[in-house]
Amino acid sequence: MREDRAINQQLHSIGETEKQNLSPVNQSILKxxxxxxxxxxxxxxxxxxxxxxxMAATLLSSGVCRLRQIPRxxxxxxxxxxxxxxxxxxxxxxxxxxxDASNLxxxxxxxxxxxxxxxxxxxxxxxxxxxxxxxxxxPGGCAxxxxxxxxxxxGLQALGAxxxxxxxxxxxxxxxxxxxxxxxxxxxxxxxxGATETLMMAATLAEGETIIExxxxxxxxxxxxxxxxxxxxxxxxxxxxxxxxxxxxxxxSVDYTIIPDRIEAGTFLIAGAITNSEITISxxxxxxxxxxxxxxxxxxxxxxxxxxxxLRILPGEILKSTDIxxxxxxxxxxxxxxxxxxxxxxxxxxxxxxxxVFENRMRHVSELNxxxxxxxxxxxxxIVQGVPKLSAAPVIGTDLRASxxxxxxxxxxxGETTFQGLQHLNRGYEEIEIKLQKLxxxxxxxxxxxxxxxxxxxx
Ligand code: EPZ
Numbered sequence: 001m002r003e004d005r006a007i008n009q010q011l012h013s014i015g016e017t018e019k020q021n022l023s024p025v026n027q028s029i030l031k032x033x034x035x036x037x038x039x040x041x042x043x044x045x046x047x048x049x050x051x052x053x054x055m056a057a058t059l060l061s062s063g064v065c066r067l068r069q070i071p072r073x074x075x076x077x078x079x080x081x082x083x084x085x086x087x088x089x090x091x092x093x094x095x096x097x098x099x100d101a102s103n104l105x106x107x108x109x110x111x112x113x114x115x116x117x118x119x120x121x122x123x124x125x126x127x128x129x130x131x132x133x134x135x136x137x138x139p140g141g142c143a144x145x146x147x148x149x150x151x152x153x154x155g156l157q158a159l160g161a162x163x164x165x166x167x168x169x170x171x172x173x174x175x176x177x178x179x180x181x182x183x184x185x186x187x188x189x190x191x192x193x194g195a196t197e198t199l200m201m202a203a204t205l206a207e208g209e210t211i212i213e214x215x216x217x218x219x220x221x222x223x224x225x226x227x228x229x230x231x232x233x234x235x236x237x238x239x240x241x242x243x244x245x246x247x248x249x250x251x252x253s254v255d256y257t258i259i260p261d262r263i264e265a266g267t268f269l270i271a272g273a274i275t276n277s278e279i280t281i282s283x284x285x286x287x288x289x290x291x292x293x294x295x296x297x298x299x300x301x302x303x304x305x306x307x308x309x310x311l312r313i314l315p316g317e318i319l320k321s322t323d324i325x326x327x328x329x330x331x332x333x334x335x336x337x338x339x340x341x342x343x344x345x346x347x348x349x350x351x352x353x354x355x356x357v358f359e360n361r362m363r364h365v366s367e368l369n370x371x372x373x374x375x376x377x378x379x380x381x382x383i384v385q386g387v388p389k390l391s392a393a394p395v396i397g398t399d400l401r402a403s404x405x406x407x408x409x410x411x412x413x414x415g416e417t418t419f420q421g422l423q424h425l426n427r428g429y430e431e432i433e434i435k436l437q438k439l440x441x442x443x444x445x446x447x448x449x450x451x452x453x454x455x456x457x458x459x
Contacts, residue, residue, distance in 0.1 A: 030419040030433065031444050032410035034392060038277035038439040042268050044284055045071040045430040046095065047261040050220040052119040053197045054227050054258055055079045058099040059088065059126035060204055061231050063253025067097045070258065071430040074423070078117040085110050086127065101130075108135040111168070115140060118147055122194050124172060125152075125202035128161055132179030134172045138165065143399040145358040151188055151195035158184040159199070159206055183208030183247055191216040191328045196243070197224055204233040206247035215243045218329040219288045223259045230254045262288040263335045264429060265311070267404050269293075270336075271436070272313035273301045274343045274412045279439060282310030291332040295340065298322040299347055321349030321386055326357050338364045338405035344384040345373035346412060351384040364402035367395040371409050371417070389414060397421025400428040407432070411441055 046069030056079070058065040070076060072095065080090050080097075086109065088101040107127050114120045118139040127134035141147050149170070153163050156172055160182040163172045174181060183206050188195055196216040201224070203210035215221070217239055225238030231254045234246035265284045272279040273296055286293070286305050293303050293311075300316035321344060326334040334357035344351040345368055355361045362382060365375045370393045374385040392415030397403025403424040410417035422445070425432055433445055 027420075028422050028445055028447050030407070030422060031446055032392075032407065032417045032419060033442040034411050034413045034415065034417065035389075036275050036277075036411045036441045038271060038275050038279050038411070038436075038441060040439050041280045041282065042435055042439060044260045044265045044268070044281055045069070046258045047071075047220060047223070047263075048073055048075060048428050049119075049193070049218075049261075049263070050223045050258040051076055052079050052117075053122050053201070053220065053224045054256070055083060055097070055099065056120075056123040056126055056197075057201050057224060057227055057231070059083065059086065059101045059104055059123060059130060060201060060228070060233075061251045061253060062102050064098055064100040064102070065231070065253055066255040067099065068095065068255070068257040069260070070095050070097050071261065073428060073430055074426045075117055075119070075428065078113055079120055082109050082113045082117070082120040082123060085113065086123070104130055107131045107133045109137065111137040118142060119194070121149055121152070121170075122198045122201070124156070124170060125198035125200075128156065128172050128174065129181055129202045129205040132174045134170075136170050136172075138168050138170060143363060143402075144361045149194075151190065151192045152198045155186045155188070155195055155199040155212075156181075156202060158186045159202055159210065160184070178207075181206035181247075183210040183245075185211045185213070187213045188215060190214075191241070193218050193221060193328075196221050200225060200235065200238070200243055200245060201228065203245040203247060204228050204235070204251060205249075206245075208247055210245045210247070212243040212245075213241065215241055216328060217241060219259055219262060219285065227254065227256045227258075230256050259288070260284050260309075262292075263333065263401075265289060266292040266333070266336045267339050267408070267429070268435075269296060269303070269311065269313050270339045270343050270408055271411060271439070273299065273316070273319070274346065274408050276315040277439075278312065278314050280306065280310055280312045282307070284309055284311055286311060291330060292336055292340075295322055295324060295332060299343065319343070319347040319386075321347045321351040321384070323352045325354045328357065334358055334361065335401050337361060338401040339408055341365070341375070341382065341384060342368060342405040342408040345375060345387060345409065346390060347384075347386045349386055351386070353382040353384060355380040361401075363398040364405045367397075367402070367406055368409055370395055371406075371413050373409070391415060392417040394418040395420070397424045400424045404429065404432075407436075410443075411436070
């Protein structure tokens with residue numbers, strides 16, 4: 001089969017990890033027929049990067065916590081398994097989770113789960129604050145970077161914990177009879193989202209006041225603080241560079257709705273721009289998307305805020321090049337870099353894209369070039385020379401946002417694209433196929449085995 005030969009060539013060019021990922025289970029592929037013209041409204045799910053730390057925060061509570069708008073994603077399932085392994089009871093009803101961590105009894109998170117989901121490492125803060133001891137495997141690197149946790153560890157040590165890393169395990173414990181963390185002043189060398197969240201959660205049950213300086217200001221950090229405040233915590237300044245937490249003896253149950261996913265929202269705005277379509281997305285918090293909206297406007301599309309929580313994108317005449325530098329919030333989000341590069345690949349002129357947050361986040365480039373894009377990369381810097389149009393090709397996603405970029409490119413490309421990498425997409429986009437089909441995109445999930453039975457020509 002032609003495609004098998006093409007896919008095998010790619011397997012040769014893509015690293016071992018992806019090969020392992022392409023076990024039979026992951027052989028479902030997505031076929032996308034372009035170019036598409038989209039229209040209609042899209043419902044934006046709750047934010048993955050809010051849901052994950054919010055689930056960890058429920059470990060701080062001695063009551064039952066109800067979390068709403070939780071997207072149904074592979075990562076959420078993995079986090080659920082981590083919490084269950086620690087002794088929490090979880091009930092799911094659609095996008096609502098009831099988590100009861102009142103009988104938290106096991107301080108050790110399972111390696112197999114933490115290896116799969118880096119964000120589960122953030123639970124080390126709540127476990128240590130609740131039990132006075134925590135053992136969490138080092139999450140290890142991933143496709144986009146080494147992802148060290150030194151800032152988390154140093155912050156916990158500043159809060160008075162003894163932390164030793166042995167055999168790939170981070171062992172943290174609080175000596176002394178009180179088993180309480182002590183408030184402290186912590187300056188983060190880099191405004192890490194995860195480190196800010198881990199330390200903010202740990203400090204909620206510490207004795208005294210903690211000040212986190214050079215903190216991450218992401219909306220997900222602010223959302224986590226609002227959840228903890230609703231559980232009875234004293235937190236000031238979340239969303240700014242300086243967060244002040246006054247410890248309290250315990251936190252109580254809560255019923256909390258997380259924020260919409262600004263990265264999913266940004267991805268759908270780009271789906272509208274790259275297909276010259278008019279679509280509406282909601283619910284969104286427009287302020288959370290300021291950097292993305294401003295870059296979309298400089299490319300030449302129009303974004304209208306219809307209501308307080310919805311945005312409409314109108315197609316631009318000619319899409320023009322622009323430059324992107326990823327930065328911590330409120331700068332341009334690194335999670336939007338790959339999807340935006342897909343758009344820039346069909347914008348006339350030359351755009352420069354610089355990735356400053358992660359050291360290895362340009363892996364979508366070779367696949368976009370396979371679709372006829374003209375992108376040159378040097379380290380973390382790419383020059384995107386716009387081309388009139390993209391052409392369909394078999395492509396493989398290497399991580400979540402790289403996969404989203406390839407789907408967007410396929411919506412604009414001429415012909416039938418075969419996308420492999422659904423295991424990445426399922427981690428961060430709730431029902432993306434159904435949502436795109438609802439907008440009129442022509443795409444279908446196909447199990448390799450049944451491939452010969454289905455093709456648009458014969459439908
Ligand atoms: C969060 O990851 C998000 N994940 C990421 O989204 C997002 O890309 C990232 O923040 C940046 O916005 C979740 O919220 C679950 P960081 P996190 O700590 O917290 C270095 C997606 O696609 N660093 O802010 O892990 C680190 O190596 C994912 O949804 C240290 O050096 O990101 C990186 O270069 C991908 N030491 C930089 O800081 C540390 O202890 C930013 O990482 C911690 C981080």
